[in-house]
Amino acid sequence: MPFVNWFKRNLVVLAGLLTLGYLLLPNVVVTVFSFNKPKGRFNYEWQQFSLDAWKDPCGVSGLCGSLSLSLQIAFWATLGATLLGTLIAFALVRYRFRARGAVNSLIFLPMAMPEVVMAASLLTLFLNMGAQLGFWTILIAHIMFCLSFVVTAVKARVMSMDPKLEEAARDLYAGPFQTFVRVTLPIAAPGIAAGALLAFALSFDDFIITNFNAGSTVTFPMFVWGSAQRGTPVQINVIGTTMFVVAVLFVLVSMVAGNRRNRHKA
Amino acid sequence: MSTLTEAPPPLAPEAPEPKPPKRRGRFMPYWLLLPGILWLLVFFALPMIYQASTSVQTGSLEEGYKVTWHFATYWDALSAYWPQFVRSVLYAGTATILCLLLGYPLAYLIAFRAGRWRNLIMILVIAPFFTSFLIRTLAWKTILADGGPVVGALNTLHVLDVTSWLGWTAGDRVLATPLAVVCGLTYNFLPFMILPLYTSLERIDGRLHEAAGDLYARPSTTFRKVTFPLSMPGVVSGTLLTFIPAAGDYVNADLLGSTDTRMVGNVIQTQFLRVLDYPTAAALSFILMAAILLMVTLYIRRSGTEDLV
Numbered sequence: 001m002p003f004v005n006w007f008k009r010n011l012v013v014l015a016g017l018l019t020l021g022y023l024l025l026p027n028v029v030v031t032v033f034s035f036n037k038p039k040g041r042f043n044y045e046w047q048q049f050s051l052d053a054w055k056d057p058c059g060v061s062g063l064c065g066s067l068s069l070s071l072q073i074a075f076w077a078t079l080g081a082t083l084l085g086t087l088i089a090f091a092l093v094r095y096r097f098r099a100r101g102a103v104n105s106l107i108f109l110p111m112a113m114p115e116v117v118m119a120a121s122l123l124t125l126f127l128n129m130g131a132q133l134g135f136w137t138i139l140i141a142h143i144m145f146c147l148s149f150v151v152t153a154v155k156a157r158v159m160s161m162d163p164k165l166e167e168a169a170r171d172l173y174a175g176p177f178q179t180f181v182r183v184t185l186p187i188a189a190p191g192i193a194a195g196a197l198l199a200f201a202l203s204f205d206d207f208i209i210t211n212f213n214a215g216s217t218v219t220f221p222m223f224v225w226g227s228a229q230r231g232t233p234v235q236i237n238v239i240g241t242t243m244f245v246v247a248v249l250f251v252l253v254s255m256v257a258g259n260r261r262n263r264h265k266a
Numbered sequence: 267m268s269t270l271t272e273a274p275p276p277l278a279p280e281a282p283e284p285k286p287p288k289r290r291g292r293f294m295p296y297w298l299l300l301p302g303i304l305w306l307l308v309f310f311a312l313p314m315i316y317q318a319s320t321s322v323q324t325g326s327l328e329e330g331y332k333v334t335w336h337f338a339t340y341w342d343a344l345s346a347y348w349p350q351f352v353r354s355v356l357y358a359g360t361a362t363i364l365c366l367l368l369g370y371p372l373a374y375l376i377a378f379r380a381g382r383w384r385n386l387i388m389i390l391v392i393a394p395f396f397t398s399f400l401i402r403t404l405a406w407k408t409i410l411a412d413g414g415p416v417v418g419a420l421n422t423l424h425v426l427d428v429t430s431w432l433g434w435t436a437g438d439r440v441l442a443t444p445l446a447v448v449c450g451l452t453y454n455f456l457p458f459m460i461l462p463l464y465t466s467l468e469r470i471d472g473r474l475h476e477a478a479g480d481l482y483a484r485p486s487t488t489f490r491k492v493t494f495p496l497s498m499p500g501v502v503s504g505t506l507l508t509f510i511p512a513a514g515d516y517v518n519a520d521l522l523g524s525t526d527t528r529m530v531g532n533v534i535q536t537q538f539l540r541v542l543d544y545p546t547a548a549a550l551s552f553i554l555m556a557a558i559l560l561m562v563t564l565y566i567r568r569s570g571t572e573d574l575v
Contacts, residue, residue, distance in 0.1 A: 015372075016379075020387065026406060033405070044411060085302060087302055097295040114515075116551065117554055121551065127544070147305065224401055243397045247396030247397070
């Protein structure tokens, strides 16, 4: 009976941990199979342990090129979307103006639209304009769909800001520019950083919209997609594993840094 | 990312009083909005119009297309591809329900039971986001491989007999069946369910649980009458965030499914990028968009959380 009671009390914990396992299982598989030495062209069955792929991560032609292209696109898309999105967020929180509802829907709609619809319609635009598909069309598309997410992230932060801080700065004879740079921007920074991080992740990992608007340009997700048809090199798993580890480390480090800063304040 | 997961900001201060119209500041909001809104108008709204116009064009790739108000394209597209539409709704709906059933306990665990493990679990939920989802979807090919441990276990437990009878799997295979596609969809969009659920659960005042207990509510009653109703905003936005991308997805159906599991996204992709039948593809995409917008509007109305937007 005590066991049954314990089980009942912790049922939700067990169910939650099972879900967590379901979420992480593919990452485990990706990591394990980065040490595989497959027989054929596809890396779906375990053969034997090997470090070959880790020693030569760029050994597959086109892989590292696509990776660097994806990083470049993600960088510029993040910069563009963060800049434009932050401006919109400030306008929405700080000012009253006409057409506010229309602006809000225009921000919301891209997030509520299946990617394939945005991808297909953007392609019809590019085709009609006779645009050359490639780096620039990908970048335009990425800034477009990252923008709304940045606005949402920055808006949440700016909304929770105490307007009295800015008033205080003005009372102390800070000009509008000085107030913005020395007071407003530092307080809004975590929201802007969160938006930028989200934009980077979305852009780097985007497949569907890129698939439609890339022409013959190959980003990293496009490379993986192609390899699913032609044969999956182990190096893909190496890069997937590295990305996972870097992401976890990045979040851990930023959390520890945040904790330390808070402790200093206290 | 953290905005989705952080504790909600304290109640937003009263909307700032409309500032006295200073001559210099009057056009300020418009200048701030201009670049971003222009970008969205040109690269999001305008393409929708182009797409609508493409869907009623006739012609061929060589001779060019002309707008002829050929609405029959819609009828032809629907009558040719209705099974893919039905499949999309069915698969995405099933995946959404599974996401809710799987995601709720985990969100609840993070919000109320994780203690000092909370941040770690949160990282583990978000971190897969940063690994290419295509690589992770390919990993399911290994997990669900024929003769692999998962399929073996399901076979021994005679689960596959039941699912085959239901038409979810075929014989002793899981790959290339609807079950594999739904499994992939559920996996891929689960974080989109967990994060909003967590955000709304975390807002719940713990004293409400105590109050319910003091009033002799059993834990299950507390959940039914207090916790679940208060988490409704999270349930609504979670189901939307899961269903919408899942309904338009073609990656899972392509990598984990077969020709019998093609969804409407697959058709749009093939028509657009391989067959180059732009009118049909545009019509299908337009129907998908209209269907989703209609569903979202009705759903938000019914669940009464219009402030979601």
